[in-house]
Amino acid sequence: MKISFRGRFQGYNGKKFQKDLISGLIVGIVAIPLGMAFAIASGVKPQYGLYTTIVAGILISLFGGSKFQIGGPTGAFIPILFAIVMQYGYENLLIAGFMAGVILLFMGIFKLGSVIKFIPRPVTIGFTAGIAVTIFTGQIANFLGLRNLQKHQDFLANMKEIGIHISTINMYSVVTALICLVLIFITPRLLPKIPGSLVGLLVSTVTAAIFYPDMVATIGSTYGAIPNSLPSIHFPPLSIENMQSLIKPALVIAMLGGIESLLSAVVADGIAGTRHNSNRELIGQGIANMINPLFGGIPATGAIARTATNIKNGAESPFSGVIHAIVVLLVLFFFAPYASNIPLASMAPILMVVAWNMSERREFAHVLKTRTAESFVLFITFLLTVLTDLTTAVEVGLILSGIIFVKHMSKLLITAKVLPDPSDKNEKVSEHMVHEQHNCPQISIYTVEGALFFGVANMFEKTILDEINYKPKVLILKMGNVPYVDTTGEANLSSIVKHFKKHGGTVIISEIQSQPRLMLQKTKLDEFIGQENIFEKTGDAVSYSLTKLNQAQCLGCKHFAFRECQQLSNPI
Template sequence: MKLSFRGRFQGYNRKKFQKDLVSGLIVGIVAIPLGMAFAIASGVKPEYGLYTTFVAGILISLFGGSKFQIGGPTGAFIPILFAIVMQYGYENLLIAGFMAGVILLFMGIFKLGGVIKFIPRPVTIGFTTGIAVTIFTGQIANFLGLHDLQKHQEFLSNMKELGIHISTINLYSILTAVICLILILLTPRVSSKIPGSLVGLLLSAVVASLFYPDKVATIGSTYGAIPNSLPSVHFPELTMERIQLLIKPALIIAMLGGIESLLSAVVADGMSRTRHNSNRELIGQGIANMITPLFGGIPATGAIARTATNIKSGAESPFSGIFHGIVVLLVLLLFAPFASSIPLASMAPILMVVAWNMSERKEFAHVLKTKTADSVVLLITFLLTVFTDLTTAVEVGLLLSVIIFVKHMSGLLSTAKVLPNPSDKHEHVAAHIVTEQHNCPQISIYTVEGALFFGVANAFEKSIMDEIHTNPKLLLLKMRNVPYMDTTGAAHLSRIIKHFSHHSCNVIISELPKQPRHMLKKTGLDATIGQKNFFDNTGDAVNFALTKLNLSQCLGCKHYAFRECKHLSDPRVINVRTPFD
């Protein structure tokens, strides 16, 4: 992949450069407090969030598939990264992030960008809201100024810690947090172009520093001073043992990173009336997440809020994202010592607002109100995200979605015995025509409607196999409305054909769509059935079936299932060659 002045950079000029520069400056300023806040909440030092912001931000803009995507650390990653740091340590977090980058890279190369879009909406809403709750509650301690808390992976254990240490509440921290929160909420009403998080962070920090210094915990007092230098390149020790240990966290990081980045790209498309390349976006995300850990950065993805800010600020090309990364780098080099004085209580409201905005509370309530199976999937995914972990939540959510889908689809498959309708101009087959007195004993015609896959294949076989007791001479399956067939469906169809063949019954198929026919070719079943037994038109299939009748059995038959039956049942024409011979 190479940088080209076609496509995303086509027609680039000085005026667009100026717009990108302004937009990059604004987004870079917005990204600085968020980068530090996300890193702290993830259990790592704040400078690692800044490293991620400028390294991943530049790479995602350079190699990604969205024109306006802004990449960096995001709130969605916080519970996952915190859990990895707690369980495996920071060094292993870097390895998991690198592995996730490799996974994303290959997903893009093998054009799997569209696959992520098929994750059910109740699952994504469920775990996104669960993540929001985890982020919000995780900042209560900093908001209240509680200290000496032990950090746990479990939600209930962390809530218990809050109760145990509630007596250590710090009124100065609450005051600082409230000032920051008010400014975050009021600033957009004054000007939408001024980042409220930055205003709240700076002014509340200034108030704390001037009026009650040393009364609240700061970044410097808790994590040490932020270095004002470039991070050194460090290659984590990648061993097979570590790969096996971290493959599951890496897959979760890759999955969530892919979902978040593509969702952000879709939002950007809607705002800018552009169209992103999902596979290229995954490649860009993969490259960024492979290189960022070498600088000590945490996993990154597309950030919806920052991407929206980028577009609203007048961005014209991916250069705005590159400039945003450069701005963060310059601030790190020039103003790092000042950042060490920022109170943790000033960071808490920023993350709480992020959690509130990402919670999808309206969609959550809407799905719950439907009181459908999706509501159950949503609620279970949400509860498991909060009370266990995201891995378990997604696995169970997807499994429940599959079960519900299979159950729903199995109810849609129908088989019905039919005969030509004499009152229809074109004599289309219909089920209501079949009665005990109007039913051919030699030819059985069935319409099959619905996807023929593993969830319904057994029921399909049973419904057709019941017909074997009537000893028909020929079975015609009209499969026009079978849009999909898997290998299980083909296997059960094969069993039907073998059983009927054993009872000297021929099976013919009409109007079979392209995908099921292709599946029969791949399994070799079309050769077993025989090319002559496939028909594009059911009328032709019926005419063919009539040529296979045992005429002596037709004599005296009063069922009159077909218009030819009166002629064939007449004893006077027994020795006359019929048009069906």
């Protein structure tokens, strides 16, 4: 796919640059505490979150398909990345991130951006809420200042650790966390233009440093000092064995990264009134996630909250995203040593608020209240995300959604026996015309309505064959309301045709639509049926079928199913 920058910067001038500068500065300040918090929660050093914000922020803005997208580490990735780090280690996380970038790149090149949109909403709400619960509960230990906890991949095991070590609660950590939390909520009301998370982080850090130094765990005491420069380019060692073992984590990262970035782009379109290019967005995400690991960065995607902040602060072009990354880079250069003094208890409320905001609690409650099959899919996906992992949750959610879809669609297929209605001026066929005294023994007409696919094909065949066990001479299938036929549906239709031909009967198709007709052509079933037995109008099909009748059997017949029957029954 050719990537062009024309249009995105058309008419760009100094005034627009000023707006991008202001927006980028604000978003950059917002991104700093989030980048470090997301990295820590993912089980890696905080500086890796800053590296990701810088590298991915620039590349996603330049190469992505959304004009205002802000890329970087996000909360949605936390449980996945933490599980990968726990199971495979940090170096292998970089490899998985690189592989995910390659997958996203090819998804964009092969224009698969729209495919991701087909994931059912209950599944996305379910796993998003599950991720939010995992993030929130994962910060309880830092909020309370608990010590000597062992980290586990399993949710229940982590909850058990908190219960066992609850006696090690540190009141200094609780006070620090509460100060940060209160300021996160108060600042937007008093100072709307200043990020609450940054104010809470700074005030709580200064408070802890002045009034009770060395009484709470800090970034420096836990992870070491944050270097004030970007790391040298380092390509993680790739091997066939590594790539084989990491393909599943890479697919999960790519899938979630694609979903989150496109969802963020849709939100941006809704706020700014723009239209994003979904395939280009995947290409941009792919490029960013391929370059990111070279600088030690963790997987990145589009950040909904930061993107919305970018637009609301007057961004005019992708330059605002580049400027936001440069702001983070400058802060890293000049203020990195001070960041080592940030208490972990100050980071916990920031992540808890992020989890609360991303939980989609209103949508979750709304779907549950419907008490439909989709509610069950939502709840199971949520439960599996919390108790097992995202891969299992999404797989089960998609399978359940597929089963429910097939069940619903099977109810929409209607197969009914019909006959012409003389009271209608066009003599359209109607179901109410068929009864015991008005039913042609030699011609059966069935109207088929709905998609003829694998979920209903067998039922369709059984319905036809069971109801015509008296072996009529001609079977007319009116397929004007069949929009789609898959290979299974074609196979069952073929079975009906073969059954009739075997008993000397004829199958006639009328009003068939373009896709089903094309399917019959590809499988050569139209040739087996006979081109002369396929009609555009059902009236012509009926007229033709009357020429196929056994005239002797018509003599004396009193059913009079067709207007010609009077003459056929009593030719004299």
